[in-house]
Amino acid sequence: MISKHPFIAACNRQKPSRQPIWLMRQAGRYQKVYRELRAKHTILEMIKAPELAAEVTLQPLRAFDLDAGIIFADILTLPEAMGLPLEFVKGEGPVISAPIRSIADVKKLRVRPAEEALPFTIEAIKMVCRELNDRIPLIGFSGAPFTLACYAVEGGSSREYDLTRAFMFREPKAWHALMKKLAGAVGDYLLAQARAGAQALQIFDSWAGSLAPADYREYVLPHTQRVIAIAKQTKVPVIYFSTRTGAMLNVVRELGADVYGLDWRVDINDAWKQLGGKIAVQGNLDPTVLLTTPKTIREHAARLLDSVKDKRGYIFNIGHGVIKETPEENVKVLVDFVHKYAAQ
Ligand code: CP3
Numbered sequence: 001m002i003s004k005h006p007f008i009a010a011c012n013r014q015k016p017s018r019q020p021i022w023l024m025r026q027a028g029r030y031q032k033v034y035r036e037l038r039a040k041h042t043i044l045e046m047i048k049a050p051e052l053a054a055e056v057t058l059q060p061l062r063a064f065d066l067d068a069g070i071i072f073a074d075i076l077t078l079p080e081a082m083g084l085p086l087e088f089v090k091g092e093g094p095v096i097s098a099p100i101r102s103i104a105d106v107k108k109l110r111v112r113p114a115e116e117a118l119p120f121t122i123e124a125i126k127m128v129c130r131e132l133n134d135r136i137p138l139i140g141f142s143g144a145p146f147t148l149a150c151y152a153v154e155g156g157s158s159r160e161y162d163l164t165r166a167f168m169f170r171e172p173k174a175w176h177a178l179m180k181k182l183a184g185a186v187g188d189y190l191l192a193q194a195r196a197g198a199q200a201l202q203i204f205d206s207w208a209g210s211l212a213p214a215d216y217r218e219y220v221l222p223h224t225q226r227v228i229a230i231a232k233q234t235k236v237p238v239i240y241f242s243t244r245t246g247a248m249l250n251v252v253r254e255l256g257a258d259v260y261g262l263d264w265r266v267d268i269n270d271a272w273k274q275l276g277g278k279i280a281v282q283g284n285l286d287p288t289v290l291l292t293t294p295k296t297i298r299e300h301a302a303r304l305l306d307s308v309k310d311k312r313g314y315i316f317n318i319g320h321g322v323i324k325e326t327p328e329e330n331v332k333v334l335v336d337f338v339h340k341y342a343a344q
Helices: 006-011 031-037 043-048 050-063 077-081 102-106 119-132 145-154 162-170 170-198 214-234 244-255 270-274 287-291 294-307 328-343
Strands: 085-090 093-096 138-143 198-205 237-241 259-263 280-285 314-318
Touching: 006 198, 006 314, 031 050, 031 145, 043 050, 043 085, 043 119, 043 138, 043 162, 043 198, 050 102, 050 119, 050 328, 077 085, 077 170, 093 145, 102 170, 119 138, 119 170, 119 237, 138 145, 138 170, 145 162, 145 198, 145 214, 162 170, 170 198, 170 214, 198 214, 214 237, 214 244, 237 244, 244 259, 244 280, 270 280, 270 294, 280 287, 287 294, 287 314, 287 328, 294 314, 294 328
Parallel strands: 138 198, 198 237, 237 259, 259 280, 280 314
Antiparallel strands: 085 093
């Protein structure tokens, strides 16, 4: 049976009833309603109060004609629940005050069932699904083991994750132990989100592109493959998103995801071919296009839609998250244009 949801149909490479579109970081600071709520709460408070997380998830779905929601959470609540204290510091981004630097640190990480470790996100998913009542599918997500390890080792954001890569080469045993623990926790978290009602699962590997292809294969691939194999037990589509991985898509394709999310640095058709062709693809408009004018947005979106018009399994998205300076009207222009143009 073909899903009635255009987004799910496209994930399964079936013919959708219209061109699906959703946007990474579609909930967030570019929206006035978000900023108003955020003025009263920290980001972690918003994530950890299920009714607030549910409300923020629904905000972009009320404002725009999007084809999927994504639960409001963050990739870093999982390492926090494993014992790594997390803070969001203004101007600095996420800070983990006791980063992982040794095998002893890895051993201290706790893995508990996701329902117990992250009950707020599981509850928020249930609340959103009740509210959406199957009108719009909801995406659950997690960080990939590598991207989570980057934050866990570095203690925060970094340009190229030098400490993480050095740790990986210097202490391969500790590295694999860390990745194994993270992969188990991520897999369990994704299963719990699907059980709570998430109709697709996205794995964010935002920093995978800081690795050489051979090192990705040796130090990362088997762990992420395991996560994807676990997530696939649910039968819901599994999306793998990464950035700066254009030069190693021949390795990335071995992950076995149903959908690959691409950033804007690759030609979408070249990437699709390198990924083997028989998968769905999501992306890859440059998010800065949304900082421009309706005319420029329409031109770029039309060019992207023209380039994939004969493809099966295409999901429109931007190549990374919505930038906080994006005018809300521009998001509306993009979403409406994509539906209308693709229907011609
Ligand atoms: O897409 C969505 O609408 C769902 C919400 C979502 C958030 N984080 C909420 C959030 C998702 C999918 C994420 C994933 C996430 N978090 C990633 C992977 C995606 C990517 O962007 O590469 C990463 C790397 C993180 C870690 C993280 N969380 C960073 C680097 C920051 C920015 C810190 C800053 O001060 O700019 C966050 C905070 C965060 N997570 C915000 C939102 C909406 C900004 C919140 C705010 O201050 O109000």
